[in-house]
Amino acid sequence: MVSESFLPTVNGVTTSVVRVLDHLAMRGHEATVIVPAAGSPREYAGFRIHQVPALAYRQFPVGLPNSQVSGLLAAFRPDVLHVASPFLLGAQAIASANRLGVPSVAIYQTDVSGYARRNRLSAASAFAWRLVRWIHEGADLTLAPSTTALADLRAAGVPRLERWGRGVDIERYHPSRRTGAGAADLRARLAPDGETIVGYVGRVAPEKSLERLAELRDIPGMRLAVIGDGPAMPQVVRALDGMPVTFLGALGGDDLADAYAALDLFVHTGTEETFGQTLQEAHASGLPVVAPRAGGPIDLVEPGVDGLLYDPASDSDLRTAVAGLVAAPELRARMGEAGRRRVLGRSWAAICDDLLEFYARVMTDRALAGARI
Known part of the structure; x- marks a missing residue:
């Protein structure tokens, strides 16, 4: 496995990588992991973690192509290469795997067009999509x-595509936590x-557009x-100055689960989510979700059933959606129950078993292609 992000950096890429590694260990598979050097542990789930040189960019380590990658792949001789959100490091890994005859599965997780739109980089957007196509067309499956x-990748000309979502910890994130001491104490605060x-x-990052929460100013009975x-x-x-807001900082584990349980309504403001893992965690916790009608949330929220999707181009749609649910506790409860039911079949075990089937497919396809040569 080659990942452009790993512990201690916490984000969607890291979360999915560690969950896959947990699953591989549980199923009795072998793995070795190559990541940018950023203080990562030397092993995870019993698997060796190899660090390669990296540069820091906006608080993220960017792995650099390095001769170690080819050597590590050649020494380990994997049955399949898993490349998480490939960029420079991932591109080198895919090329090395192809030279070794190893099939590869690339995981797309970055909204390139959204980033370019936000930064007004129309020319850079075209170049970025050419780069994405160049990286991913070398993989056996994206x-x-x-x-x-999927639609963005097809439009960019990336071949061999399938959809693979993300799992959610339906045991940790559970509505029953609402009656626990941790959530109750937090609610009181x-x-x-x-x-x-x-x-x-x-993450509190520019692409999350959290300044939009200022649109909720002065909604009665809301914190x-x-x-x-x-x-x-x-x-x-600065944007939320004067509003009844509490900044709790980064939380994890049971503290994060208790924080979800302390909420009545989950809101998301970013329009560049290729998926939206926190929306699933909110649903698992029994919360209705309000999110923009863009990107990943379109697949995760059924408007009027388990939440609402607002028009991100509107100056009032977010406020209208949130204000309506703040004033309707019974509707929030029904939507929260529907959200919980929606994610019950999306455990990490089920999602990762799907991934193993994708691995098996590319391994079989490579073997058949080799037999025909």
């Missing part, structure tokens, strides 16, 4: 997490007068909670 991402708590969970940290925190604090 897996994308949403219908929107966040909403001492019994207000409705609207919360966001995730905000922002769970996460990141480079855009100063701008977000």
Whole structure:
């Protein structure tokens, strides 16, 4: 497995990588992992972690092509290469695997067009998509997490595509936590007068557009909670100045699960999500979700059933959606129950078993192609 991100960096790429590694260990498979050097552990789930040189860019390590990659692949002789969100490091790994005759599965997780739009880089957008096509066309199979991402990749000319979503820990993220001491204590701190708590969970980064939460200013009976940290925190604090908001910082494990359980409504503002893992965690926790009608959330939220999708181009649609649910506790409860039912079949075990089937497919296809030569 070659990943452009790994522990201690926590993001969607890292989360899916460690879950896959957990599953491979549980199923009795062997793996070795190559990641950018950024203080990563030397092993995870019993698997060796190899670090290669990296440069820091906006708080993220960017792995650089290195002769170690080819040598590690040649020494390990894997049956399949898994490349998570490939860029420079992943591109080299795919090329090395092809030279060794090893099939590869590439996981697409970055909204290139959205990033370019936000930064007004139309020329760079065309170049970025050419780069994406160049990287992914070398892989035997590219897996994308949403219908929107699949459509973008098809439009860019990337071949051999399938959809592979993400799992959710339906045991840890559970509505029953709401009655536990951790969630109850947090609710008392966040909403001492019994207000409705609207919360966001995730990185506080420019692409998350958290400044839009200012549109919720002065909604009666509402308090905000922002769970996460990141480079855009100063701008977000300024944008929400004077609002009833609590910044809880980055949380993990049971603390994060309790924080979800303390909320009444989950809101997401970013329009560049290729998936939207926190939306699934919110649903698993029994929360209705309000998110933009863009990218991954389109697949994750059924409007009027388990949440609402708002028009990200509107100046009032987000406020209207949130205000309506803040004023309707019975509707929130019904939507939260529907959201929980929606994710019950998306355990990480089920999702990772699907991934193993994709591995088997590319291995079989490579073997058949070799037999025909």
